[in-house]
Amino acid sequence: MKNKMEKTKNNSKSCKLCGYKLIFKNERQYGKKGAECHISRHHYFPKRFKKYFTKKEAQKLFGIEDVNQKLDICYECHEEMIHNIVLSPQIIEKIGKKMKGKNIKERILILHKQLLK
Structure with missing residues (x-):
């Protein structure tokens, strides 16, 4: 797809999973042409897990130094590869x-x- 390799707004970020260039667009455009490349921020350590694990446990068990750190990936990988494995x-x-x-x-x-x- 031509749109997948598009570079917009001087953005040099690419999806950490698939490598496609990330597009910064309106979130309301998900589901429309090119939406699969929109930037999607994924927490390495889900907020809902904070009730089960302390920061020290997150560091020791998962190797996550900052429980608030986010990963920039494309919407398609975020939804299809991570949430709907x-x-x-x-x-x-x-x-x-x-x-x-x-x-x-x-x-x-x-x-x-x-x-x-």
Whole structure:
């Protein structure tokens, strides 16, 4: 797609996952042509996890120094690769065996470790 490689507003940032140049546009244009390259900020450490892990735990367990740090990625990678990850029945079964009977904090750690393999 020509639009994917477009450089606008002197922006030299690119998506950390797919490498496409990021486009700074109105967020209301998501879903329209070129929206997949709009910049989307993703927290390395989700805000909702702060109730489960302290800052020290985030540093030790996940290697995240700043729990407020954000990553600039394209909207398409943010939504499709991170929020809507494809997990096959085999993956669900494998991870499910390890997660059964565990609390949410333990399940988060199990999934993180599986992704690092």
